[in-house]
Amino acid sequence: MSRIETFNPATAEKLTSYDTMSESEAFAKIDACHAAFLDWRKKTHEERAPYLKAIAEKLREHQDELADLMTREMGKLRSSGGDEIALCAALFDYSADQGPSKLADEQRDLGNGQKGLITYQPIGVIYSVQPWNFPFYQPVRVLAAALIAGNGCVLKHASISSGSALRLREICIEAGLPEDLFQVLLIDHDTSDKVITHDKVRGVTMTGSDKAGAHIGTKAAAALKKTVLELGSNDAYLVLGDADIETAVKFSVQGRLYNNGQTCVNAKRFIVAEKVYDAFVPAFVEAMKNIDMGDPMKDSTQLGPLSSLEQRDKVADQVRESVKNGAEILCGGEVPDREGAYYPATVLANVTPGMPAYDDEIFGPVASVIRAKDDEDAMRIANDSRYGLGGGIFSQDEERAVELAKKYFDTGMVRINSFGAAHPDMPFGGVKNSGYGREHGGFGMHEFVNAKAIFRP
Structure with a gap:
């Protein structure tokens, strides 16, 4: 037995x-x-x-x-x-x-x-x-x-x-x-x-x-x-051209690192309109760099270990394969020299189709940043996925964001200017x-x- x-x-x-x-x-x-x-x-x-x-x-x-x-x-x-x-x-x-x-x-x-x-x-x-x-x-x-x-x-x-x-x-x-x-x-x-x-x-x-x-x-x-x-899923969060950058960064970090990055509805792909790309990405990277990784029993810890060494190694392999195919590491991206199944908060840029960071689900604290020409292109990229569980839209025009979520986002759940996992009174599931x-x-x-x-x- x-x-x-x-x-x-x-x-x-x-x-x-x-x-x-x-x-x-x-x-x-x-x-x-x-x-x-x-x-x-x-x-x-x-x-x-x-x-x-x-x-x-x-x-x-x-x-x-x-x-x-x-x-x-x-x-x-x-x-x-x-x-x-x-x-x-x-x-x-x-x-x-x-x-x-x-x-x-x-x-x-x-x-x-x-x-x-x-x-x-x-x-x-x-x-x-x-x-x-x-x-x-x-x-x-x-x-x-x-x-x-x-x-x-x-x-x-x-x-x-x-x-x-x-x-x-x-x-x-x-x-x-x-x-x-x-x-x-x-x-x-x-x-x-x-x-x-x-x-x-x-x-x-x-x-x-x-x-x-x-x-x-x-x-x-x-x-x-x-x-x-x-x-x-590899949920897409859209940072539209009129997004409030502070709000977008705050919830993007929270959305990517929630549950040590191991949630089906984590924010995983960050699709950023050209207009705000140079404002969002440095701020996002800086916030991810400052995350306190350590003992999950401590209240001050913001990022704990992954669930197992096997899971940690899988995430590391997906990052290496993405970099091999042209992705750029903006922070993190290396297995730390310490005991336990730890992997740091990581941001990848220049993410394109054919990479695990674009095509697949990375079940760990790895964010994929993808540049879009404009808001329409951002929605196109968001839907360019075999998945469709959750997603999000950052925009100061909330009503327009809701219309985009209703009519164009091919996914089961959409967050507007926020992040969250589940609520008892709202349906949970995807397409x-x-x-x-x-x-x-x-x-x-x-x-x-x-x-x-x-x-x-």
């Missing part, structure tokens, strides 16, 4: 190890989840809501402990770990408060004396495959919606976040959730493929790379299972190779339900 080992990326210290489950052990947990679902589905939305409220309170109660755990497992800044737990609690609260109305039966007048009833019924066990970059938030945004809708959930978390996955389940049980309704599977990829085809798994949702999404989506499609895929389906904002609650039509005379 293979084992999962976890390490602190800041120190390389071994944390713990876990036995992976056999296929029969994993399937037994799915069967148990399905059995719990058969009871859970009988409850009304109003009866389920208090369970979610109780989980939210337990998360808040253990906020410091959980923030410490995330920092140890994947290097998240300790100062931002509490924010992640607060968001998780808010998602459970939102689902509890809004779920009963958003999932309520709908009456339809069909004419000729006929009446219709639309009811949103749960479908069963949802298989959730999640990455390490937000160890609690990623599973929670699936779990909260699944539970209020009446479904069960089994989670395969990234191996380096195994401790967070198991602790989340403990928290839910401590809060009173039926023990088998939410299960954690410590399994390898081959077993995961078999879980997708399990007859009691009714839906599959995954967050990760487009390559992994294509694999899971293909397996699920072959088994006729519905999927929601939230995949990677093109960034996946399909939506979470949050009530949309996630409807992804895995049976919208059942009942006709009445």
